[in-house]
Amino acid sequence: MRNLNYIGFISMLIFLSCDAKEDCLHDLKAVVKIRWTGDYAVDGCGYFIDIQNIGYKPINEDYIKNTYSILQDTIVHMHYFDLKNSKLVMCGFVQAKIYPTLEVLDIYK
Numbered sequence: 157m158r159n160l161n162y163i164g165f166i167s168m169l170i171f172l173s174c175d176a177k178e179d180c181l182h183d184l185k186a187v188v189k190i191r192w193t194g195d196y197a198v199d200g201c202g203y204f205i206d207i208q209n210i211g212y213k214p215i216n217e218d219y220i221k222n223t224y225s226i227l228q229d230t231i232v233h234m235h236y237f238d239l240k241n242s243k244l245v246m247c248g249f250v251q252a253k254i255y256p257t258l259e260v261l262d263i264y265k
Contacts, residue, residue, distance in 0.1 A: 188234045201247040213255040235262040
């Protein structure tokens with residue numbers, strides 16, 4: 157009987173949980189500003205994505221092409237997941253700060 161209750165509980169959790177990553181996260185598209193702050197090797201902080209004046213830290217910075225690694229901000233259209241969590245960023249000569257995170261899915265002009 158105990159095993160049956162356990163199986164029922166697990167089945168209910170599976171039924172109520174997300175089917176796929178896309179169902180759990182907020183899949184969004186927006187016009188964003190990509191900011192390049194320099195390479196980590198020379199005390200930069202890599203890329204930041206500004207959406208409605210909020211700076212996000214992408215978890216997959218390597219997806220962003222090197223053509224955006226210029227010191228001028230670049231306005232693009234972006235398809236992304238808002239991961240609904242934050243990351244402590246410690247780099248360069250700036251004080252450690254917590255930024256919300258996102259996962260870049262696509263960038264287009």
